[in-house]
Amino acid sequence: MPCLYSFYKLSFHIGLYVNWYIDDFLYLYLLKHYGNMYKKIFLLVLFLNFFLGFSQPISLYKQFFGRYDFTMVGNTLNTASNGTGQPCTILTQSSATLNLNPNQTVVAAYLYWSSLPENRNFDQAVMLNNTPITAQRILLDNTINYAERSAFADVTTIVQNTGNGVYQLSDFTNNFPDCTSARSYAGWAMIIVYEDPIIKTRLLNVYDGFRILDPTTISTISITLNNLKLSNSEDAKIGILAWETDAGLALKEELRINGNVVSNPPLNPANNIFNETDAFTNRVNVYNMDMDYFFIDNYISIGDTSLLVEVDSSSDIINFNAMVVAVTNLKPDATINIDTIKTVCDSKTVEVFYTVSNMYTIVDLPANVPIAFYLNDVPVATSKTKNVILPEQSESGFISFTIPSSVNIDNDLILTVKVDDDGLGNGIVDEADESNNTDSEPVFLKFSPVINTPDDIVICDEGKGYILIDLTEKYAEINNENNVTITLHETKEDAEKGSNRITPVTNYELISHTSKVIWVRVKDNTNGCAAITFFTITAQMMPFAELKEPLMLCNLKNDPSAVNLSSAHLLLSNMFPYMNEINLKFYENENDAYNDEREIMNVTNYKPNIFPKLVWIRTKGKNNLWCDNIIQLQLNDCVVPKGISPNGDGLNDGFNIEIFNPTEVKIFNRYGMEVYAHGEGYTNQWKGQDKNNRELPSGTYYYIFKTLFDTYLGYVYMIKEVK
Numbered sequence: 001m002p003c004l005y006s007f008y009k010l011s012f013h014i015g016l017y018v019n020w021y022i023d024d025f026l027y028l029y030l031l032k033h034y035g036n037m038y039k040k041i042f043l044l045v046l047f048l049n050f051f052l053g054f055s056q057p058i059s060l061y062k063q064f065f066g067r068y069d070f071t072m073v074g075n076t077l078n079t080a081s082n083g084t085g086q087p088c089t090i091l092t093q094s095s096a097t098l099n100l101n102p103n104q105t106v107v108a109a110y111l112y113w114s115s116l117p118e119n120r121n122f123d124q125a126v127m128l129n130n131t132p133i134t135a136q137r138i139l140l141d142n143t144i145n146y147a148e149r150s151a152f153a154d155v156t157t158i159v160q161n162t163g164n165g166v167y168q169l170s171d172f173t174n175n176f177p178d179c180t181s182a183r184s185y186a187g188w189a190m191i192i193v194y195e196d197p198i199i200k201t202r203l204l205n206v207y208d209g210f211r212i213l214d215p216t217t218i219s220t221i222s223i224t225l226n227n228l229k230l231s232n233s234e235d236a237k238i239g240i241l242a243w244e245t246d247a248g249l250a251l252k253e254e255l256r257i258n259g260n261v262v263s264n265p266p267l268n269p270a271n272n273i274f275n276e277t278d279a280f281t282n283r284v285n286v287y288n289m290d291m292d293y294f295f296i297d298n299y300i301s302i303g304d305t306s307l308l309v310e311v312d313s314s315s316d317i318i319n320f321n322a323m324v325v326a327v328t329n330l331k332p333d334a335t336i337n338i339d340t341i342k343t344v345c346d347s348k349t350v351e352v353f354y355t356v357s358n359m360y361t362i363v364d365l366p367a368n369v370p371i372a373f374y375l376n377d378v379p380v381a382t383s384k385t386k387n388v389i390l391p392e393q394s395e396s397g398f399i400s401f402t403i404p405s406s407v408n409i410d411n412d413l414i415l416t417v418k419v420d421d422d423g424l425g426n427g428i429v430d431e432a433d434e435s436n437n438t439d440s441e442p443v444f445l446k447f448s449p450v451i452n453t454p455d456d457i458v459i460c461d462e463g464k465g466y467i468l469i470d471l472t473e474k475y476a477e478i479n480n481e482n483n484v485t486i487t488l489h490e491t492k493e494d495a496e497k498g499s500n501r502i503t504p505v506t507n508y509e510l511i512s513h514t515s516k517v518i519w520v521r522v523k524d525n526t527n528g529c530a531a532i533t534f535f536t537i538t539a540q541m542m543p544f545a546e547l548k549e550p551l552m553l554c555n556l557k558n559d560p561s562a563v564n565l566s567s568a569h570l571l572l573s574n575m576f577p578y579m580n581e582i583n584l585k586f587y588e589n590e591n592d593a594y595n596d597e598r599e600i601m602n603v604t605n606y607k608p609n610i611f612p613k614l615v616w617i618r619t620k621g622k623n624n625l626w627c628d629n630i631i632q633l634q635l636n637d638c639v640v641p642k643g644i645s646p647n648g649d650g651l652n653d654g655f656n657i658e659i660f661n662p663t664e665v666k667i668f669n670r671y672g673m674e675v676y677a678h679g680e681g682y683t684n685q686w687k688g689q690d691k692n693n694r695e696l697p698s699g700t701y702y703y704i705f706k707t708l709f710d711t712y713l714g715y716v717y718m719i720k721e722v723k
Contacts, residue, residue: 050330057381058209058323060224061110065333065433068107068204069196070239070324071280073098074189077115077172081246081276083182087712088287090115090177090186093170097570100164100194108193109159110206110323111169114150114243114289115186118175122149126188127171131158139210139321144217148183148244150210159192183317185288186243188212191322199331201360203229203432208322215313220611225307225325226680232433233300238307239293239324244317245274246288250315258307260299268292274310274318292328293324300327331432332358332365334389336419338441339396345529348403350375354420354439356385357394361432365389369429372421373399375407375443376414382423403445408654413443448531449522451479456536460627461512463545469537471505471518477521478533484698485523495519513541513625539628543582543619544572550614552659554638556605557710558562563601563635568617570708571661581626585618586633591619593630611637640703643717646687654684655716657705675701695720 069461075094080086098107111133113126122136135151161169169188179185191206205227213221229234238257250272255262267277267284277284279292283451300307309323311318335357342351352373358365365386373381379402389395403409419437420427427434454477459467475486488502489495498521502508510516515538523530551571556562566584573579586600595615598605600615608615612634619629638659646653657665667676667686674688682705688696698719705712 002137004227008702017183017219017455022285044365058207058211058225060205060225060227061208061582062108062206063435064202064204064206065225065329065436066201067195068193068202069104069198069199069326070194070204070206071098071192072189072239072241072278072291073167073192073280074112074187074241074291075169076276076287076289077169077174077186077188079192080179081248081285081287082179082184083246085180086328088179088184089398090174090179090184092172093168094188094465095166095168097166098159098164098190098192099675100393101196103198104157104194104196106163106192106194108158108191108206109154109156110191110192110208110322111153111155111188112150112208112241113169113172113186113188114148114319114321115172115174116146116184116244117149118437120147120149121175122151123173123175124151125171126151127165128155128158128167128169128172129162131317139208141210141212141319144212144214146183146212146214148210148319150214150243150319152208155190155581159190172386179288181598182674183244187243187287187289189241189289189321191239191324200565201333201432202234202326203329204664206322206325207497207629208325209320210321212662213311213313213320213435214319215315215317218541219314220310220312221320223309223311223323225323226305228307228325228327229432230300230302230304230327232302232328233297234328235295235301236297236325236327237293237295238309238326240274240290240320241322242290242292243272243321245276245290246316247272247275247277247284249313249316251316252312253316254312255294256310257294257296257299257307257313258304259310262294262296262299264294266291268294274316276281281541298461298684299310302330311651329361330363331361331430332363332391333361333432333436334365334369334419334429335436336371336439338417338419338439341415341441341443343444343446345527346531348409348445348446349400349401350380350403350415350443351717352398352417353414354397354399354417355394356389356397358389358391359421362391368431369420370422370427371397371416372423373419374416375403376411377416378404378407379423380404380407409445413445414440415443415475415590416440428456429704444527446524446529447529448529449479449481449484449524450476451522451533453533454460454535456522456538457500458538458540458624462542464512466509466511467539469510471502471509479522483693485525487521488522489519490594491514492519492532492534495521495534498530508537508651510537512539514539515625531572538624540621542627542629543578543621544576544629544631550632550634551617552634552636552661554660554707555611555687556637557712559605560637562605562607564709565600565606565615565633568708570631571663574661574663581622583620585620587618589618590616590630592616606635608635611635640712640714643719644688645721654687656684656701658683660705660707660712662705666703668702668704669696670700670702672702676701688720 073096075096077091126133133153137152139150162285197334255273274290275288278286337355340353369385371383381401420429454474461467494500517534519534521530521532592598613632616630644652662682663680665678665682676686700717702715
C-alpha cells in the first residue's frame, strides 16, 4: 500500500513536469524526494517527454483572404531592459492603445504573453480589460533546453466589442520578479487582423510557434513560412513578434528575407534589427520585446509559395513567437455559395440556386468556369459559369438534377458544390485561393404522408330525403399520424390545391338517391407535402317508404283461385315513377324475405291457400342508389258488389270497388245513358248520384270499370230505403 501511494504521489509530480524539458532541476528534485527510485522515474519522464514535450516551430495558424491588413498592440512588463545593470522588475500589468481608422473593422485578435518563468511555473491565466483569459495553447521551443515560453488566446470577441481604446493585461504572476539578470523578461502583444475597404485584396497569413535563437549554441536560425501564393509583390510586408530582444546588443545581428538583408532605419537598423522597438507606433524602449514590420516588395517573386526568414545574432538571444505576412493578390478568386435548395414532393429531383463570386481581387474571372455538384461525394451534375465575372461581382446560377440510384437516399444527404471543378477534381483557373471553392448544405427530400384508401360510405335514407354524416370518423382510417392536417374537398382540383375545404365536416349533408366523391388531402405539417385519395358517399333511397299499409292485389278474373303477383309491378308503377329502377322478389313470409330465401318462383299464377293472404315483396334497386326494402302485398278474392243502399247508415252506402284499384269507372242507366264517371283514385264515391250530384231513382244500373289488368262489366241494383 505505501508503494502504491508513493507511485500515485509521484505520478502527480510527473504530471506537473512532463511538459517541461528535463534539466538539472528536475533531476535533483527526483533524487531528493525519491532516492534510489529516481532512475526509473527519470526514464519514465524521459519517455513521456518524448511524446508530449514536442517543439512548436513557427507555422501557419490562420489564413485570411480579402481586403485585410494587420497591426500589433502590446507592451512590456519589464521596468527596464534586462542584463544592463539597471534595476529591473517584472510588473503584474501594463497597457497599450489600439487606434484603428473608422473604416477599419476588426476581423481577428490573437493575444500572446511570454516570459522566463521561475522553475518553469508559467502563468497561464491573466486578465484582459478585467476579463479572465486562459491560455488555449502553450508554445515553447523543445529543441533547446530553456524555460522560456509563450501563451496564446483568441480574444477576437473582446476586441470587436471594445474597439479602439486602452487594453490592459493584468493579474500576471511570474514568480521571478527580478529581471536584472539576462534572459529574464515578460510582456504581451495582440496581433489584430482588420478589414479595410479601401485597400487591395490580400492574402494574409498568421504564423506562430516558439523558436529561440541563442548565439551560444547557434548563430543563425532559418524559418520557412509556407502556404503562400504570390501573384504580386506590391505592398508586401512581414510583421514579427519577438521577445528577449536587446537594444544594446548589436553584434552581427541581421534579418534576411529570401537572402536579402531587411531593415527599417532609423527605427530598425540593419545591424540591430531587434532592438526593443514597436514599429507600429514608432516606440522605443519597449523593453525586451519587438513588434516590427518590414516591406518586402523587392525580396519576393510572383509565383513564390514560401518565404525564407533567416536571422543572425552573435550576442543577442531572440525568442521568435509570431509572424504575419500580407501580400497583394493579382489573381481571380472564384467562390460559390448555395443560395437555395428546393426539392419536389415525392421526387428525387433537386433544384439548386447558387451564386459564383469573384471577390477580393482586381482580376476578372473568365467565363465557362466548371462547376461540379456532389451528393454524399458522388458526382451528380456539372455546370459552367456563363459570363466573365468582374472583380467584386457575382453571377447567379440554377441547375436541376435527379438523384441517381447510386446515392442511397435513406442516408442523410449532403450536397457539395465546387467551382473550378470539372467533376473529376480538375480546375482550369489559377486562383489566389484554391481552398474556398466549396460550399455544402444538407438536402432534405420531401415525401407525402402515407395514407390509406378509406372505405366507401353507403347509408340508406329511410324517408327523410337526405342523410347527415360525421366525416371526421374517417380520419383515423386514412392516417393516424400526429404531424398531419387532413382536409376534405368536393373536387380533385380543390384537394390538390388545398382550397375550398368542406365545412362542416361533422354534419355533412347529402341528398338521398345521390352519390358523392369526397377527396381527401393529407398534408405533412413539416415539409408541406400532401397526398390525396378519395372515397364515395352514397345516400341510398328506400323505395316505397311511403307505403304504410299493404298493397292490395286481386285474384285473377278468369281464375279466381290464382293471383298474378307480377301485377304488383303495374300497381307500383302507377304509384311511383321510379319503379323501372326496382326489381321485386316475392316470399310467403317475412323471414324469408329478409333472408332472401325460398323465393316464390311462379309469380304469374300463384295460388294462395287462403284469401286474403299476405305475401312479402323484397325490393332491390338496379343500382347502388337504392337500398333494399320489404313491403307487404295482400292477395284478395275480389267481388263486385251486386247492390247498394245509399241511405247513410254506413252499410253499403256506395259502390265500393276500392280493392280493385280501378283506373276508370262509368255508370249507365237502363237506357244506356252514362249517368256517372270517375277516373283514378275511385274507391266508393258513387252513392246513387248523377254527374251533377242529383239523386237518381232506385233501379238497376250498369257499370264498366277498368283496372291496370282487366275490364269489368256488370250491373248493380240501387235501392233507396227510408230509415
